Amino acid sequence: xxxxxxxxxxxxxxxxxxxxxxxxxxxxxxxxxxxxxxxxxxxxxxxxxxxxxxxxxxxxxxxxxxxxxxxxxxxxxxxxxxxxxxxxxxxxxxxxxxxxxxxxxxxxxxxxxxxxxxxxxxxxxxxxxxxxxxxxxxxxxxxxxxxxxxxxxxxxxxxxxxxxxxxxxxxxxxxxxxxxxxxxxxxxxxxxxxxxxx
Amino acid sequence: xxxxxxxxxxxxxxxxxxxxxxxxxxxxxxxxxxxxxxxxxxxxxxxxxxxxxxxxxxxxxxxxxxxxxxxxxxxxxxxxxxxxxxxxxxxxxxxxxxxxxxxxxxxxxxxxxxxxxxxxxxxxxxxxxxxxxxxxxxxxxxxxxxxxxxxxxxxxxxxxxxxxxxxxxxxxxxxxxxxxxxxxxxxxxxxxxxxxxxxxxxxxxxxxxxxxxxxxxxxxxxxxxxxxxxxxxxxxxxxxxxxxxxxxxxxxxxxxxxxxxxxxxxxxxxxxxxxxxxxxxxxxxxxxxxxxxxxxxxxxxxxxxxxxxxxxxxxxxxxxxxxxxxxxxxxxxxxxxxxxxxxxxxxxxxxxxxxxxxxxxxxxxxxxxxxxxxxxxxxxxxxxxxxxxxxxxxxxxxxxxxxxxxxxxxxxxxxxxxxxxxxxxxxxxxxxxxxxxxxxxxxxxxxxxxxxxxxxxxxxxxxxxxxxxxxxxxxxxxxxxxxxxxxxxxxxxxxxxxxxxxxxxxxxxxxxxxxxxxxxxxxxxxxxxxxxxxxxxxxxxxxxxxxxxxxxxxxxxxxxxxxxxxxxxxxxxxxxxxxxxxxxxxxxxxxxxxxxx
Numbered sequence: 126x127x128x129x130x131x132x133x134x135x136x137x138x139x140x141x142x143x144x145x146x147x148x149x150x151x152x153x154x155x156x157x158x159x160x161x162x163x164x165x166x167x168x169x170x171x172x173x174x175x176x177x178x179x180x181x182x183x184x185x186x187x188x189x190x191x192x193x194x195x196x197x198x199x200x201x202x203x204x205x206x207x208x209x210x211x212x213x214x215x216x217x218x219x220x221x222x223x224x225x226x227x228x229x230x231x232x233x234x235x236x237x238x239x240x241x242x243x244x245x246x247x248x249x250x251x252x253x254x255x256x257x258x259x260x261x262x263x264x265x266x267x268x269x270x271x272x273x274x275x276x277x278x279x280x281x282x283x284x285x286x287x288x289x290x291x292x293x294x295x296x297x298x299x300x301x302x303x304x305x306x307x308x309x310x311x312x313x314x315x316x317x318x319x320x321x322x323x
Numbered sequence: 324x325x326x327x328x329x330x331x332x333x334x335x336x337x338x339x340x341x342x343x344x345x346x347x348x349x350x351x352x353x354x355x356x357x358x359x360x361x362x363x364x365x366x367x368x369x370x371x372x373x374x375x376x377x378x379x380x381x382x383x384x385x386x387x388x389x390x391x392x393x394x395x396x397x398x399x400x401x402x403x404x405x406x407x408x409x410x411x412x413x414x415x416x417x418x419x420x421x422x423x424x425x426x427x428x429x430x431x432x433x434x435x436x437x438x439x440x441x442x443x444x445x446x447x448x449x450x451x452x453x454x455x456x457x458x459x460x461x462x463x464x465x466x467x468x469x470x471x472x473x474x475x476x477x478x479x480x481x482x483x484x485x486x487x488x489x490x491x492x493x494x495x496x497x498x499x500x501x502x503x504x505x506x507x508x509x510x511x512x513x514x515x516x517x518x519x520x521x522x523x524x525x526x527x528x529x530x531x532x533x534x535x536x537x538x539x540x541x542x543x544x545x546x547x548x549x550x551x552x553x554x555x556x557x558x559x560x561x562x563x564x565x566x567x568x569x570x571x572x573x574x575x576x577x578x579x580x581x582x583x584x585x586x587x588x589x590x591x592x593x594x595x596x597x598x599x600x601x602x603x604x605x606x607x608x609x610x611x612x613x614x615x616x617x618x619x620x621x622x623x624x625x626x627x628x629x630x631x632x633x634x635x636x637x638x639x640x641x642x643x644x645x646x647x648x649x650x651x652x653x654x655x656x657x658x659x660x661x662x663x664x665x666x667x668x669x670x671x672x673x674x675x676x677x678x679x680x681x682x683x684x685x686x687x688x689x690x691x692x693x694x695x696x697x698x699x700x701x702x703x704x705x706x707x708x709x710x711x712x713x714x715x716x717x718x719x720x721x722x723x724x725x726x727x728x729x730x731x732x733x734x735x736x737x738x739x740x741x742x743x744x745x746x747x748x749x750x751x752x753x754x755x756x757x758x759x760x761x762x763x764x765x766x767x768x769x770x771x772x773x774x775x776x777x778x779x780x781x782x783x784x785x786x787x788x789x790x791x792x793x794x795x796x797x798x799x800x801x802x803x804x805x806x807x808x809x810x811x812x813x814x815x816x817x818x819x820x821x822x823x824x825x826x827x828x829x830x831x832x833x834x835x836x837x838x839x840x841x842x843x844x845x846x847x848x849x850x851x852x853x854x855x856x857x858x859x860x861x862x863x864x865x866x867x868x869x870x871x872x873x874x875x876x877x878x879x880x881x882x883x884x885x886x887x888x889x890x891x892x893x894x895x896x897x898x899x900x901x902x903x904x905x906x907x908x909x910x911x912x913x914x915x916x917x918x919x920x
Contacts (some may be wrong), residue, residue, distance in 0.1 A: 131695050145618060147619045148618075148619050148621035148626070148628040149620050149621060150621035150623065150624055150625050150626070151432075151623060151624060152395060152624050152626075155395035155624055156395070159395075159553075164549050166549065166550070169633075171549050171550060172553050173549075174394065174543050174545065174546060174549070175394065175395040175543075175556075176439070176541075176542065176543040176545075177395075177439075178439060178492075178540075178541040178542070182465070183492075185491055185492075186432075186514070188478070188481050188482055188514070189629075189632060189634070189644035190514075190516070190617075190618065190620045190632035190644075190646070191646075192620070200913055218829065258490065277802075282622075283558065283560075283563070283564065283626040283628075284619075284621075313617070314617045315617060315632075315634040315642075315644040316634065316642060317634060317635055317636050317637065317641030317642035317643075318636055318637050318641050
């Protein structure tokens with residue numbers, strides 16, 4: 126799977142998952158969480174605790190052992206942005222969800238958010254279902270920030286399963302849900318002679 | 324609570340009354356016992372009276388996380404299950420139900436999730452009148468009907484339960500038919516391939532009619548020093564990243580030892596009669612890599628990924644996917660039974676996990692039966708018509724099924740080799756390979772007598788993870804109380820772990836205080852057993868190791884002598900421990916020093 130984004134200069138940023146290398150350890154979740162939920166002490170930002178439940182990348186695990194990190198697809202048609210009914214923020218000139226002009230990631234602006242959950246529904250219907258609407262916080266979660274251009278999930282993946290690249294790559298699992306991806310991979314990996322699966 | 328890194332709450336569930344409560348965790352308990360195995364031993368000692376029936380309502384079953392659990396400390400993935408064992412027994416029974424405590428550790432994702440849900444551990448009491456599972460989502464705790472899952476193998480259950488839960492991120496721990504049927508050495512499974520295998524913890528869960536615990540949480544308690552914590556994470560991630568030992572774990576997992584142990588003569592082969600298996604190359608890591616393995620997988624934030632999953636490609640079992648062989652499963656269901664057919668071995672391992680039974684104990688038990696059959700101490704009638712010959716996979720699979728269903732010979736065999744040898748008699752106790760009723764694991768002892776000390780003195784009965792001297796035993800108890808994996812110790816050493824604990828909790832242990840927690844736990848466990856009536860007569864190895872030298876291989880001729888083993892090594896061990904060398908019982912001064920009296 127590849128996450129693809131279009132920058133203003135025409136370059137593409139993407140996070141590629143090499144599924145056969147993913148060991149399902151969820152380190153990516155913890156470093157994403159730490160980097161995007163910093164703790165401020167004496168005016169200085171430190172990486173947070175690494176609670177995986179605050180992560181924007183989520184690893185789903187299956188039996189037989191197949192692991193699917195699910196991360197923003199950087200959809201070419203941005204269904205989440207299209208579905209966002211919020212007014213334009215006068216300061217930024219953007220809606221609650223918009224595409225970053227340099228990196229191409231989805232940027233969230235809570236000040237104009239209508240807390241409707243349309244973005245999450247659109248992501249679920251038209252893409253991989255990465256955006257999840259947090260009912261308690263009344264806001265969408267899961268939008269990849271690309272950590273300002275240095276994605277920590279890629280940097281810390283112990284197994285080299287995640288890549289941050291620029292350029293155009295064919296995406297076999299583009300917009301596909303984790304369940305479906307796992308089903309395809311498991312069929313590919315765990316079959317006996319004649320395709321027998323027990 | 325001043326101490327950080329804990330939720331300060333133990334979830335307490337009584338399945339008899341249905342009452343669900345929260346126990347506040349005292350700071351004193353934390354400082355003295357940390358978590359996991361230590362905290363479990365403390366609760367067990369305080370709450371389970373001597374002579375309690377392990378399969379009765381009064382026994383408690385605990386699932387304990389540690390101070391490192393939930394934090395992305397590399398390899399902090401281990402859960403410890405603690406209870407009074409239904410499988411062990413002393414030579415002289417002080418009570419009808421005298422047995423040791425048991426602690427069994429399992430990796431994966433369950434311990435972190437306990438922390439996320441807002442607890443440090445779970446205590447299960449009583450017995451449900453019908454099969455149930457426990458549902459925990461943060462504060463929401465429910466006892467749910469599990470009748471439709473009862474009887475289901477762990478592999479199918481693992482898939483089915485996830486369909487029933489409202490969130491794919493639940494972590495689940497469960498028993499299979501072996502635990503339901505009260506096979507004394509039943510295990511508890513997680514992710515269908517990780518097991519808290521030893522000491523019969525699955526039978527205790529089955530006795531409570533508890534099929535599973537499903538848990539999901541979203542929070543993580545704050546740490547004391549976030550700056551130091553982040554520095555340590557950075558430091559140890561680098562250490563693991565750059566270590567050759569990391570690469571070795573990834574390459575072979577524990578399966579690498581199948582061949583190397585055999586080459587040293589230290590493997591359990593032919594019911595521990597030998598230390599080297601001539602066909603080991605057929606079932607070792609290289610063979611598995613060529614014929615079976617698909618990928619490596621890892622526990623929570625672990626950089627080692629020692630687990631290997633695969634699929635059987637050919638033959639009658641084609642299409643079965645599972646993990647293994649590991650050193651223990653590959654030896655106990657392979658080399659120990661002279662099985663050289665890799666696909667057959669993998670099917671045995673799959674079945675053991677699917678039934679939810681300890682692969683070590685069942686492999687050991689079947690080895691004993693094979694030997695007794697070969698020596699004509701029992702006939703084919705005793706075995707219900709199963710022609711149980713060395714290396715015969717079909718016969719082994721049939722016997723496993725008998726044991727799980729506890730039918731015919733399985734009724735006896737489900738109670739392990741000590742019980743069987745008492746039933747069969749005729750000198751068979753010489754080759755009933757157990758200590759305190761607990762079957763030995765895959766490391767044989769002829770070429771390494773210190774392994775024998777490990778087996779003879781471990782508090783849960785024969786244990787390969789125990790260590791052969793007080794220092795390594797205490798360290799093991801400490802590691803099992805932190806939530807860290809033993810395999811990652813090389814990266815941390817004592818000081819690395821202490822630094823982490825201090826940064827997370829703010830306790831500020833000195834290295835001596837930290838070491839002493841392990842010693843305190845080990846002594847408390849010992850005192851639990853002493854209270855049950857165990858003494859020096861129970862710290863003994865099977866006669867085989869003193870009577871029958873290895874007949875071939877690199878260890879040819881090696882045998883233990885009682886004079887050296889008991890007279891010197893074990894004697895010195897008790898002295899080093901501060902225990903009375905005549906009784907094995909801890910001295911008052913030692914207990915006082917550890918704050919245990």
